[in-house]
Amino acid sequence: MPRGQRRSRRHAGQTASNGLYIGRFTIPLKLVFYISGHGYGHAVRDIEIIKSLVKIHAEAEIHFRTRAPQWLFAPLLGKRIFYHERELDFGVVQKNSFSADKKATFQRYAALVDQKENLIDRELAFLHSVQPDIILSDITPFAFDAAEAYGKKAVAIGNFSWDWIYTPYLDKFPDYAWVVEDIRSSYVKADRLWRIPFYGDMSAFPSIEDVPLVGRKAQLPAQVVRERLGMAQKGAQKYVLLGLRMSDLAGVEWRGIEKMPLTFVAVSRDIRITNCLHVEEASLPFEDVLHACDAVLSKPGYSIVAEVLVNRTPIVYIPRSDFVEDAYLTAGLAHYAVCEELSQPNFYAGNWRGAFERLFAKPPVWQEIRHDGAEVIAANILRHVN
Template identity: 45%
Template sequence: MSVSIAYYITGHGYGHTVRSMEIIKELFRRRPDATVHVRTSAAAWLFEELRFFHFHYHATRLDVGALQSTSYNVDRAATLAAYADLIERKQKLLDQEIAFLTQEKITAIVSDITPLAFAAAAALRLPAIAEANFTWDWIYQEWLADFPHYAPVIDDIRADYRRADLLLRLPFHGDMSVFSNIVDLPLVARRSSLTRQQARDRLADYVDVKKKIILLGLRQADISHVPAAALTQLTDWHFITTSPALQAGTITCIPEGRLPFQDMVRGCDVILSKPGYSMVAEVIANQTPLVYVTRNDFCEDPILRQALNRYAVCEEMSMEDFNAGHWQEALQKIAAKPALWPFIANHGAETAAERILEYVK
């Protein structure tokens, strides 16, 4: 039987795309003859690895995610208003997706974690599989205290999620009780195949690895107000990033695609980032310490911080110290911590691919 999967991925951040990519690669390893259509607002370049398979990228925006000015600030009112607007256009969007699924002879859909995908699948009686560690109704629910008139948005999202046949639930998850059939996955993360020294040697083509290396998992807007002089005073450290917008002074940009990101994670001494799911998973999978700055606007953060404290070497930096460029104390603390990495299974992509293909048969 031919396998043709429509894979819906929310365009919010990189994390949903990164983990979905790992699962899609495993699908192709098991079924090289499969066809996968990705429907997302995430950038096309993120899927470059899939160009040699039967893969098709379709730019489309079918959910909202969380509208942010920085990695640490969400505009809750604008997010809920944007989703309410999407619901106003929902029937048109749904008709569009039904036509697409029919035209491409799709045999199953997977979604991380776009709600409308499940409504489209139900209309055609296609198997519908969710893959996530949180749902948008859970994220938005606590916002209703300030914006109670958006309660119908939550109801609409939940109605779509209830149409899923299966949830592949990732570790470090929130309340996902909206799904009736749940299978827990091991960790899904990009894993470097290199030793730490091999990864370090690759970084040596770009930076002086005699210094300690910090990978910045941040946006330009996150550190634009951090005093540049504060970073230059950290003379024992050198910063690397994949963002050209961050390159300045002691920050070296290694452009996307030059080195696999997981090898950069593996080769550096410390990562400084928000505690988002993808970063938490890759820190744990590649055993690289993380200094994180807490995000107060994200209800998943306490769960992810708990995961870090259990499975990783980590240190919290206050937002005040981060903004002031007072980074030295947190970096000294994490450098002094023992390298203790409790075991956690990280073959979630393989397990997810197996489960998805079971539904396609």
């Protein structure tokens, strides 16, 4: 079909009381989704959006363009949902989850900008081959350049933008101001931004619409998960999920942690402490294990913050350096969640006991927050193309 020729769409459905369209479209929808390869958080929330979309548009054809690992997308992939490995947005260079290598981040992004023309040309060829009805980006800058070149402005999804993340790095590396400006010049080409909670300065986008929280919700009852994993039922024994990577745990002094009256739940068998329950990584979805535990220890990244709030699992969090969004995410936890901070020095020294004692002494009071963002964005997608 020639680009620019509008396809008519037949659909049958109704509008729910919350204003969301529910029903099934009968004409195929083609969507290209650019997703940052930084961590898992962007991919995890975008997968939830697509899962909600295919519930109301089973014939949707989806193309993911990302360097996020393919195994995250594997349960969705099939004859109409495709994964294409592409590095257009790596986010931040890190040795672990707590700090950034600012110079390496600028150098790596500058190298991408040097290839920008060729990269956009490749994406333009891909878009012509697919002929998408809508292009989404969370929150890859080059996606907006490619979409504009194709003749269809992309829609952004996110709670932060890379120009905002990188700007504080300029205090030490001012010669890379042009990199931040290049990112902003891409974002300004967006049609609009669907902004999720706990956001920072996203003024680079010309139009902003707020949407609710996007997060994975446990599907299995906590007692079922506990039985499957050999955990005692809820009671005096407390289970704490280690929501960290092995690189984050390197250098932790474990001797004091082994003496704590807690059982830690981990997917890595490299954690060799006596009070640790090891589970197979693919045995159950992360959100089900999170919901079954009494608490989680993690960095305050978007994904874990959203899932803590959706599943109401208390959290002890370790603040990060070099990530300006941390203040917004921890403020969200302080307002909505049962939480406690553990400083990085105490984290590495193994002085965890006090933080968990304070956490478990708190009343289980949670503030309500709307978390149907995946469904809202899915409905927005259909409205946008229709």
